[in-house]
Amino acid sequence: MTVLRSLLSHDLPRSRVLAALLLVTVLALALAPFVFPGTKALNVAAKILVFIVLVASYDLLLGYTGIVSFAHTMFFGIGAYGVAIASTRMEPGFAALAAGIGGALVLSLLLALVIGLFSLRVKAIFFAMITLAVAAAFQGLASQLSDFTGGEDGLNFRLPALLSPSTEFLEEPLLGVSVDGRLLSYYLLFVVAAVLVLALLRIVNSPFGRVLQAIRDNDFRAEAIGYRLVTYRTLSTLLAAVFATLAGALLAIWLRYNGPDTSLSFEIMLDILLIVVIGGMGTIYGAVLGSALFVLAQSYLQDLMRIGGAAVADVPVLSQLIAPERWLLWLGVLFVLAVYHFPTGLVGRLRQRRSGP
Amino acid sequence: APQEIRIAHVYSRTGPLEAYGKQTQTGFLMGLDYATGGTMTVAGRKLVVIEKDDQGKPDVGKSLLAAAYGDDKADIAVGPSSSGVALALLPVAEEYKKILLVEPAVADSITGDKWNKYIFRTGRNSSQDAISNAVALDRPGTVIATLAQDYAFGRDGVKAFKDAVKKARIVHEEYLPTTTTDFTAGAQRLIDKLKDQPGRKVIFIIWAGAGNPFKIADLDLKRHGIEIATGGNILPAMAAYKALPGMEGATYYYFGIPKNPVNEWLVANHYKQFKAPPDFFTAGGMSAAIAIVEALKKTGGDTATPRLIKAMEGMSFETPKGRMTFRAEDHQAMQSMYHFKIKVDPAFPWGVPELVREIKPEEMAIPLRNKR
Amino acid sequence: MAPAPPLPGAVVAPPLLRLEGVHTHIGAYHILHGVDLAVPEGEVTMLLGRNGAGKTTTLRTVMGLWRASAGRVLLAERPIQALPTPEIAQADIAYVPENMGIFGDLTVRENLLLAARRARSLDDLDTGRLDWLLGLFPALRKFWLHPAGKLSGGQKQMLAIARAMVEPRRLLLIDEPTKGLAPAMIRNLIEALREVRRGGAREEQPTTVLLVEQNFMVARALGDSVAVMDDGRVVHAGRMTDLAEDEALQHRLLGLSLAAHQ
Amino acid sequence: MLETRDLTIRFGGHTAVDRVSCAFHPGTLTAIVGPNGAGKTTYFNLISGQLGASSGQVLLDGEDLTRMAAPLRTRRGLGRAFQLTQLFPTLSVLENVRLAVQSRRGEGLRMLSVWLNHRELLDEAMAIVERVRLTRRADAPAASLPHGDQRKLEVAMLMALRPKVYLFDEPTAGMSVDEVPVILDLIRELKAAGQHTILLVEHKMDVVRELADRIVVLHNGQRVADGEPATVIASPVVQSAYLGLAMPEAA
Amino acid sequence: MALAAEPVPKTRFDAIPLLLIVAVALAALPLVGSATSWATLTIAGLAMGLIIFVIASGLTLVFGLMDVLNFGHGVFIALGAFVATTVMGAMGGFVASPSLAANLAAVAVAALAGIVSAAALGVVFERVLVRPVYGMHLKQILITMGGMIIGEELITLVWGAQMIPLQPPESLRGALLIGDVAVEKFRLLAVIVGLAVFVGLLWLLNRTKLGLLIRAGVQDREMVESLGYRIRRLFVAVFVAGSGLAGLGGVLWGLYQQSVIPQIGAQVNTLIFIVIIIGGLGSTLGCFAGALLVGLMANYCGFVAPKVALFSNIALMVAVLLWRPQGLYPVSSR
């Protein structure tokens, strides 16, 4: 128990239901290759892992520091492009991976520094809008530098042999699952994601993390008791950028592809925002639950609607509404309802019920 | 017992290319119907189509194609609508060692440097587009300036066009950001470049997606004797051509142009089903379906990939665009293109392209760009 | 402590505002536990009590900014507890909230203009009345066209009070107006409130005032009647003069000791 | 020693603090009085760094702080309680104070330890919460406190900083009569300790008379009187401009 | 007024941003080189600026008065444009007629229909989506985005996913020639509409109490209600007005583009956000100045250095914010 406690940085779920849900999510992700066989299911699980890290890193920025930025996908994209570009330009191998991630981290840190310093010059809402434009510009740049980035088409690349699907480690499938590079990649993702999330949990529960919350609440007061906004805001931006970059690298490793739509698009930014809010801002756990729910909905809503659509195929307007083409409509409705009904997010809602420690 | 043959169709059922995707899908289903004579079986095996929505996103498409080959046990796949998605799909086909018949994504690199032997394409590629247009416009004494989007697609298109132009003179290449909405600046630059040139003056436009570059015609280009030329497009987009009577170019398909039984069947049945003519991508979808059925007929219903590849390399088949042939080297379907001239007919809400001349595959030297 | 019954003969004028058994909850907290209060017409009633006694909550409940979960609020015998806030205000009530409620982005002039419901532009305002107010609080004239957010703490307080008095009202609810005011300004304020209550030359009718106050000197100088709250209830109600004379009672109700004030 | 030399700030055409020179010594309590809008709060803002001076200097123990940002001045030993309460509204009372303690001890940048494990900070914060009699409310969010308690919390955060110079801006405004002594006792204790410089803005003259060693009067941004409480209060400028006594019709 | 006998001088009207526009135009002259090219670019740029202004004005109005960041603004633009396709389609006779009056009538009816339908959607938007999230920027962003997705999908459901042509009537096509300078006729119409909207808004905001009330309501809604105003209704009214303006903008934009797709609103989102940031988030005058600057810069950059045009808007925004961190005409304290 004490190990768990210190692993979670003393920030326990504080709700039985929440604890149970988290446990289920973690177990499901840990056992996904065996419990949910199939290519699609594994892809969904991997996407959930990547989003958990990505969203948790954004929660540090938004939920804990109160900075609204639309440029978070930029760092995500840098991480993904780092791996992609290094792997296409260099011999595929761990050296390329390391170089790609290293280079991406350096670039992310530099950009985050500039953005972080800019955030002090303008008011919060201006900052948000500026990051929106910066993100758009970055996307434009990625498309312009097509010699490097593959432009709109993106980059397909190969990974070290150890991680590629064609590498089989066992002759026979284990529990019906072939033990190959893909399985290894998945568990690599799982372990890295777990470490990163626990690290974020530690950061937000450190003395530093508490200062961030104070700044979010009243930055004027925080300055007046001796905390320099420059230092804390910038550090928070840098940290969030680092974690997002790593999430991007994970995505690229999993997909063995990267392009502007995959890691830089505004749509992803929106998904992140929504997940943070659905999950519960300033909780980190919200990122875990939110990502799982959202990615599941996003991936299976259309299938669900196909079934529903078939059932009402003869009803004129309804059948059109439920046609799988219109899945975004329902995602939008879910989106709105979630913001509506979970003002404090899923985690906030569960904690309010005060069910046990 | 003969099992079914599973064909996955990955396309943009939603997303920015939804309208295109729908046309391809319609054409594809009609094509299966036509090629199997309404039985939906080949060599006693039933054809089953599995639809996948890539939403126009490469990563989604990639995951869906893998799921189609892996989980749904698709024997063959068709799609997708966008080139970006197509490029992400290529390695998946290679990984699963199954055929991907690309339709209608156009990027040259699909059958070029990113190609692998599992990739075939019924759709035209950018080179075919560009070269046919070059053939249509290439006359001595003509002065051409190009207007294209400033990204890889636009630049490649212009390059292929330039390579194919032999007699005319290209004096200027104008690239504008893909997000351009006000074309005045670009138009003014083009006017300044062209107005004092001798001979016939043409602005050749390669533009896909948002923005309406044909608006530059509103700047009264005629006073400088400048014409506009461009390729074909979907019908709603050709509404803008109404303002450009007499405009010349080359198109991939217009329902009124090809004269052959397949097209006649397509137009008639499409009218019957949808009260509208088939559009640009409908024909492509049909061609893809015909190609698959013909290949399966050749193998006697055998879906083993090596046999299919062997059957398809060099295979010719009849499509709404006439006879197509998969070139053995890069698996690109060689096909006719159509030199047209726009006529304004009040009966149609778009500018009607009238056939000037069919450009036969033999007339176009489509370069091989893959490293085979 | 059981609520002290109103002293016999305490109510000279019939109450303009009456609260009967008002309970108010804020979120999960039960704040007012059955407030009974009568504010006689034409008088200044002081509402006193320690920090957290529920004075602010009482005023906010009258304004409908928080909803009474039980009990009635009657204005001239008309129940108003279910009305939306704008309608309560339109029943001719002006309110000065504890946090002053200044519109910081608007100028002093615009703040006053908004408070004058009947005026479309400043030219419609009663110039005499405005002059009188600006005479009481000269700082407002000085910063007439400045954003109100830039005013000093006391100046904001003046603006909040002036805003409530820019047009004659039947009932004034004021929450701690003297907080942050310099002594000279407190004098002016007392003067102004007396004038308003008298229904002086400019008034169409006498104004009834319900005033929350911590400063007992001010309370004594202004109040006709008084109510003391503790823990969400009114624990004493009566005439101000009676309370002013009874030091033991002051001590018991308010914790006043002679050392704490002059 | 805290000193201001010709400290001035102008907002557009309006000079809110006008060439104020003053020195304040450790162990003394100086009351700053003046009519509303005289520039008292602005003067504090210039000293603690919320506003930058148009001209003039702020010196603490000989070091020039004029161009220094507010947080650095706080770390140099300038502590401030605000006239309009400034709290961390969603954080608990204890956490508000703990953050101030943490800042003083310079532990804000630790990222890898868990805050709950820093017991000493919590204990110290709790002691201060007890001193301002907010123990019962220690876990309540600051926003839910009644006005008077918020004022006490404001003061508690200042105490937690243990500065060399205490700047109190109307600490007792809006506080009920029985609570005022809590704050006044705190200030008395600080004064008795003898090594702190204390500046107090207060409109309650009885408080000023009792606590202050010296009174500085600001009027229209200028220092118009300075000295012993009794003399200053008796001076005509205070009697008329501040207390409003010279105006016979206002009696 | 006698009262303000000796008020502290009021801040004077700040003409610098407007002069900046003139300066930019003049500075571009030597870069462009030829006077006719310059004139063509300038006139087209100003007209484009005014179109952008109409599109963005609703957004800045809603943000400036109500502090609501409506990321779903684009949906009103799209709706306006789609309604216009239907109306213009139905009025085929008027559109095809050679008479200018008939043409203008068709456009006017389309504009009206666009405004009304966008305004009606605005009512729904305000009630269902925005009302619960007043004062919470982040949730506003999210919920209005959600609304935008739903709206776009519903539009696709009604009008289909394919592009719909929207041809302006005959007499509004082509250009007028002034010497060698070509001025598109449609842009002239846009100039007139844009200026009318601008003047109307300024009047409403500066000459009536309405603007004041709503600004006050944003800062302290409880207080405005305590003063006896029904702020709810006013908020609805403003939101509806903003939506209606977006609808009008959509009609203009659709006619300008000559075709309409469901994403038409989303496509201009970034552009209009940049414009209102440059203007100062909430200032109508600022939005006006910002839109003109953006329109001009796009043309000058596009002519002088097309590569740069992609980033010209963002560069302009950064430059303006470095100079004035709160935009050209700051709306105080936000």
Ligand SMILES: Nc1ncnc2c1ncn2[C@@H]1O[C@H](COP(=O)(O)OP(=O)(O)OP(=O)(O)O)[C@@H](O)[C@H]1O
């Ligand atoms: N938003 C809130 N949430 C929870 N409790 C609240 C809230 N506002 C006030 N309270 C509680 O209600 C009680 C009464 O508060 P109220 O502000 O009415 O007191 P008051 O008599 O006006 O005190 P003061 O003299 O300090 O202004 C207090 O115990 C306070 O903690």
Ligand SMILES: Nc1ncnc2c1ncn2[C@@H]1O[C@H](COP(=O)(O)OP(=O)(O)OP(=O)(O)O)[C@@H](O)[C@H]1O
């Ligand atoms: N940021 C600002 N911009 C413009 N004027 C300001 C600003 N801050 C303060 N002022 C003006 O400076 C003057 C002094 O204000 P200050 O807050 O220092 O007064 P004060 O002495 O603390 O008064 P009070 O006793 O009412 O709190 C006031 O007239 C105020 O309007």
Ligand SMILES: [Mg+2]
């Ligand atoms: Mg109170």
Ligand SMILES: [Mg+2]
């Ligand atoms: Mg002050």
